[in-house]
Amino acid sequence: MSATIRQGETRGAGAPARPLDAQDVRDAYRRWAGVYDSVFGFVSRPGRMRAVAALNALPAERLLEVGVGTGLALPHYVAGKRVTGIDLSPEMLAVAERRVREGVAATVEGLHEMDAEAMAFPDASFDAAVAMFVASVVPNPRRMMAEMRRVVRPGGTILLVNHFLAPHMGLRRGVERAVAPFSRALGWHPDFAMETVLSPGQLTAATLQPCPPLGIFTLVTLPRDAV
């Protein structure tokens, strides 16, 4: 299966040169599923916890987690939240389902195998949507954003947590560029620029919060109605 850009779409400035396609993602996360929590759980925890804290503080009951993965965030939503998760990888979802069975405070309304770029939900189904460490993985991040915007109600909120390409030349940017050719095996793009997922209007409206470790991840909070 090849990655496609539908007619009239752009990937956005700063897009990685070699896009992943949906089969690359499924293949990568089939391999990651058994070890994901041990390898990536710790380093990603601060960003994830900040995103969940922001969601818990919002007057938002119906939450969508895009690319829910193994469900590491699910135990941290407070009671009263109604959470739906989607992911392309059945192996990652199986771990998330196990986690929910072990007990969570929020109501997990469903964990669905579904493409973030073509969701089956009606418009305005959620009060807020979040994608944690997903934007640099999906084949077409702008299409994912368009879908998140569609399924969140007007006045709602969209959050992203991600690693973004360092804005300036330097050691970090050099490392990101050097590792980029291994994107396919990693299942994500180390050289992923923020402009790849956000339009100029969204970049202006977004609140950016650097997250530990060393600010390599950023929490982006965006009013759904920013375009």
Ligand SMILES: C[S@@+](CC[C@H](N)C(=O)[O-])C[C@H]1O[C@@H](n2cnc3c(N)ncnc32)[C@H](O)[C@@H]1O
């Ligand atoms: C780096 S993991 C992040 C998992 C989780 N959000 C977390 O915080 O640990 C990226 C996840 O995004 C999922 N994913 C990638 N592309 C997707 C798509 N188009 N639709 C749905 N899920 C996708 C992958 O299967 C994987 O589980």
